Amino acid sequence: MQYQEILDAVHATVSPLIGCGRVADYIPELAAVDPRRFGLALATTDGAVYGVGDWQTPLSIQSVSKVFSLAVALSGNNEAIWRRVGREPSGSPFNALQRLENDRGVPRNPFVNAGALVVVDHLLTLTGDPTRVVLELLRTEGGNPTIDVDQRMAKSEAENRHRNAALAHLLASYGALTHPVDVVLDQYTALCAIAMSCRDLARTAGFLARQGLRADGSRLLSRSNAKRLNATMLTCGTYDSAGEFAYRVGLPAKSGVGGGILAVVPNRCTLAVWAPGLDESGNSCAGRAALDAFTTLTGWSVF
Numbered sequence: 001m002q003y004q005e006i007l008d009a010v011h012a013t014v015s016p017l018i019g020c021g022r023v024a025d026y027i028p029e030l031a032a033v034d035p036r037r038f039g040l041a042l043a044t045t046d047g048a049v050y051g052v053g054d055w056q057t058p059l060s061i062q063s064v065s066k067v068f069s070l071a072v073a074l075s076g077n078n079e080a081i082w083r084r085v086g087r088e089p090s091g092s093p094f095n096a097l098q099r100l101e102n103d104r105g106v107p108r109n110p111f112v113n114a115g116a117l118v119v120v121d122h123l124l125t126l127t128g129d130p131t132r133v134v135l136e137l138l139r140t141e142g143g144n145p146t147i148d149v150d151q152r153m154a155k156s157e158a159e160n161r162h163r164n165a166a167l168a169h170l171l172a173s174y175g176a177l178t179h180p181v182d183v184v185l186d187q188y189t190a191l192c193a194i195a196m197s198c199r200d201l202a203r204t205a206g207f208l209a210r211q212g213l214r215a216d217g218s219r220l221l222s223r224s225n226a227k228r229l230n231a232t233m234l235t236c237g238t239y240d241s242a243g244e245f246a247y248r249v250g251l252p253a254k255s256g257v258g259g260g261i262l263a264v265v266p267n268r269c270t271l272a273v274w275a276p277g278l279d280e281s282g283n284s285c286a287g288r289a290a291l292d293a294f295t296t297l298t299g300w301s302v303f
């Protein structure tokens with residue numbers, strides 16, 4: 001089967017499920033998104049890209065941005081971030097305060113909100129401006145200089161960030177942040193509010209399928225760090241249902257509450273899917289079903 005035929009077949013398989021789940025409603029900008037949107041894109045390791053449905057419409061990437069923040073933190077063979085954050089699945093909701101209290105300010109992994117806040121703090125030290133550096137990476141790898149923060153989304157997120165502020169203050173109380181809480185929160189909020197299409201998202205993440213190599217062949221991550229980032233996505237990338245996700249899909253993946261999921265088939269391709277309705281864990285309902293159908297149809301899982 002050709003790639004386009006595969007995507008068309010996946011689309012047909014999941015079409016009865018499009019619209020399933022509940023759209024995130026903690027801010028009006030996300031609540032207003034049409035639940036029947038569905039896009040799926042596939043980018044091969046050599047840069048060809050295919051898509052179906054709303055694959056060229058920008059979505060709010062939300063926590064999918066945590067993959068790119070971690071990639072920048074690990075670039076240049078830098079592993080210091082692992083002294084500040086763990087890499088175990090949390091088994092708790094992504095914004096749980098209790099888990100961070102029990103773990104005495106060392107977040108379980110870089111993909112729960114507390115962990116991502118620590119990664120942002122780390123990137124402030126390494127780069128001075130994490131949002132600028134992540135946007136540069138996305139624009140270059142995606143081949144789209146217009147990828148940017150959705151400022152309305154960022155403003156709305158900032159006005160409703162009480163729980164993330166609580167997490168950041170709890171981290172600060174343990175001495176786990178080196179920059180002011182508000183500076184870290186502003187960067188975190190902007191990164192979550194980046195808008196880009198499935199097409200650009202799939203292309204941008206190609207380095208994860210190319211063992212750390214960027215589109216131009218230069219190295220972003222060492223082979224080991226690319227493997228480790230994929231492993232962390234597999235075990236921690238889909239909130240507290242990462243086990244179920246691995247069971248059904250069998251690929252490294254990272255989801256966001258905007259309904260996007262990024263998935264990696266190492267040495268072959270990357271996939272980005274968007275369907276705004278979420279399941280109880282916060283993963284895209286039809287998005288997960290599409291990735292499930294994809295690996296069932298092709299046999300391309302890591303297992």
Ligand code: DON
Pocket residue numbers: 061062063064094095111112113157164192255256257258282
């Ligand atoms: O931090 C938040 O609440 C959102 N801006 C992003 C959350 C999300 O996508 C899930 N996080 N792991």
